[in-house]
Amino acid sequence: MRAQPDPQSATRRIRLGMVGGGDGSFIGAAHRIAARIDDQFELVAGALSSSPERAHASAVKLHINPERSYASYEAMAQAEAQRNDGIDAVVVVTPNHLHVPVARAFAERGIHVICDKPLATSLADAQALAQVVQAHGLLFLLTHTYAGYPMVRQARELVQAGELGELRIVQVEYAQDWLGEPVEQQGNKQAEWRADPQRAGPAGALGDIGTHAYQLARFVSGLQVQELSADLSTFVPGRTLDDHVQAMLRFEGGARGMLWASQVASGACNALRLRVYGTRGSLHFDQEQPEQLWFAPQGQPARLLRRGMAPHSVSLASESRIPAGHPEGYFEAFATLYRDFARAWRGGESGLMPGLRDGLDGMRFIEAVLDSHRQNARWVTL
Numbered sequence: 001m002r003a004q005p006d007p008q009s010a011t012r013r014i015r016l017g018m019v020g021g022g023d024g025s026f027i028g029a030a031h032r033i034a035a036r037i038d039d040q041f042e043l044v045a046g047a048l049s050s051s052p053e054r055a056h057a058s059a060v061k062l063h064i065n066p067e068r069s070y071a072s073y074e075a076m077a078q079a080e081a082q083r084n085d086g087i088d089a090v091v092v093v094t095p096n097h098l099h100v101p102v103a104r105a106f107a108e109r110g111i112h113v114i115c116d117k118p119l120a121t122s123l124a125d126a127q128a129l130a131q132v133v134q135a136h137g138l139l140f141l142l143t144h145t146y147a148g149y150p151m152v153r154q155a156r157e158l159v160q161a162g163e164l165g166e167l168r169i170v171q172v173e174y175a176q177d178w179l180g181e182p183v184e185q186q187g188n189k190q191a192e193w194r195a196d197p198q199r200a201g202p203a204g205a206l207g208d209i210g211t212h213a214y215q216l217a218r219f220v221s222g223l224q225v226q227e228l229s230a231d232l233s234t235f236v237p238g239r240t241l242d243d244h245v246q247a248m249l250r251f252e253g254g255a256r257g258m259l260w261a262s263q264v265a266s267g268a269c270n271a272l273r274l275r276v277y278g279t280r281g282s283l284h285f286d287q288e289q290p291e292q293l294w295f296a297p298q299g300q301p302a303r304l305l306r307r308g309m310a311p312h313s314v315s316l317a318s319e320s321r322i323p324a325g326h327p328e329g330y331f332e333a334f335a336t337l338y339r340d341f342a343r344a345w346r347g348g349e350s351g352l353m354p355g356l357r358d359g360l361d362g363m364r365f366i367e368a369v370l371d372s373h374r375q376n377a378r379w380v381t382l
């Protein structure tokens, strides 16, 4: 197992290795950009693809030393754990079914984990992984990207400060249209594994974007969901997994809400929206306008809050990187999660970094929705 970080860990960059993210893939590149924005990380190793040839070709393009480009994640975990200059953290950006085995291979060797969502393909696997990570005292960042937006953090802070009063309603939706046709049968690589239960897990849109919506609702409201009633649909013929989910939610303390997530909502791009209503006012966040947050106090005109402008708290001011008016967006939100991780790695607080708890919550949500759906949308307890 890896020894403790070297004495220079306070000043040097954090060494990353990536699994997945090779040529032709999607989210690995976003991770690489995010990791570089604050200059705290360097990518030094990778098992970048399921195809060894593509893995090595991708590593060359990313200027990874050929010695540290691996044909498999198992070989990478073994070799990196033995190097004095081995990676400090692994970034897992593979299809879902590999999240747990890859994260586990590195965690068992004392290497921290940055993993994309959903955490696993079953709650039991997620729990087993969580035990390994906790037993080794490791950091675990689960990249629920939207929790990195300053205005999402602002929303959470307004709720916590009581500006909305007692919460009554939490409505969240995530609408996309890119799976409106059977593109998984037409050579779309990202769609292909997402439509395959062996690689995506038992949930389609539910696991892919429903978990983001769920995490956002929980992150901002701070409320636990106690019960839900859910209905899954598969609109595109020939598809095995759901491409649309709708659920009614009963939160602790009496709040109510709904979640719908769809990848067949024609004309929708990344329409992730959250509305939270309390006894004193409401909030409205729209991911496609991430620099803005509507705050409507009861009986007063609605206010459009903007990143970088009052009434942001001191803590939130540090979540931005550039003065108001120069737009920040998706990459910066991603980078803020990396910044949270870096801060924790250097011995500080991990702050609002999403992690194992969010991942386990997400898996509980998935399994409860599947359970309810199987029973014709019966109410089930989480």
Ligand SMILES: NC(=O)c1ccc[n+]([C@@H]2O[C@H](COP(=O)([O-])OP(=O)(O)OC[C@H]3O[C@@H](n4cnc5c(N)ncnc54)[C@H](O)[C@@H]3O)[C@@H](O)[C@H]2O)c1
Pocket (backbone or CB within 6 Å): 019, 020, 021, 022, 023, 024, 025, 026, 027, 028, 047, 048, 049, 050, 051, 072, 073, 093, 094, 095, 096, 098, 116, 117, 118, 143, 144, 145, 189, 190, 193, 208
């Ligand atoms: N945080 C977000 O907003 C966000 C957005 C998109 C995707 N994701 C998640 O990121 C993950 C990847 O999604 P994607 O859209 O980038 O998929 P993708 O198909 O574009 O990329 C997957 C990559 O994993 C590689 N891979 C597969 N098996 C491998 C193996 N055994 N060893 C090494 N590499 C292997 C593939 O070769 C490919 O490079 C998924 O879990 C997805 O849910 C998260």
